[in-house]
Amino acid sequence: MSTEKFVKETKWTIFVYLFVSIAFFVTWVIFLTIDISLTNNKAFLALSLIPFSAALASFLKLLKIKNDPKVVVSETDERLVAQRNEADAKTLKVLQGILFLTYLGYTFIVPEDVFKSFGWWVALFVFLFSLFAPPMFRHIIKET
Secondary structure: OOHHHHHHHHHHHHHHHHHHHHHHHHHHHHHHHHOOOOOOOHHHHHHHHHHHHHHHHHHHHHHHHHHOHHHHHHHOOHHHHHHHHHHHHHHHHHHHHHHHHHHHHHHHHOHHHOOOOHHHHHHHHHHHHHHHHHHHHHHHHHHO
């Protein structure tokens, strides 16, 4: 992939992330000033931080590429891609452990919520998805 194309895609990614972040932030400001409470209005502020963080990460990556255009090679070098995949796999294992502890903690700390609370079901399904998704994706990728 050429450096110019990569820089252009990264700029578009930053723009989209910032747009979504600003949309959530403006929604929070509007709901706060008009005093509308559909949900906890702080949720919109918290949601605006996620795409903003992604835009910041993309911006830092863009600065790194502009300072040293050879960095784009790291996006296609097979050894570096393999290292990145290994790091992603280890991160998934750590997150699975955290999800398992969250599920167990929620189950034992608030036992009256088991099978009743939405949060308990979400914790259970996210944990199970983290366990079963990698083999499913490997199977899908192997078929294609």
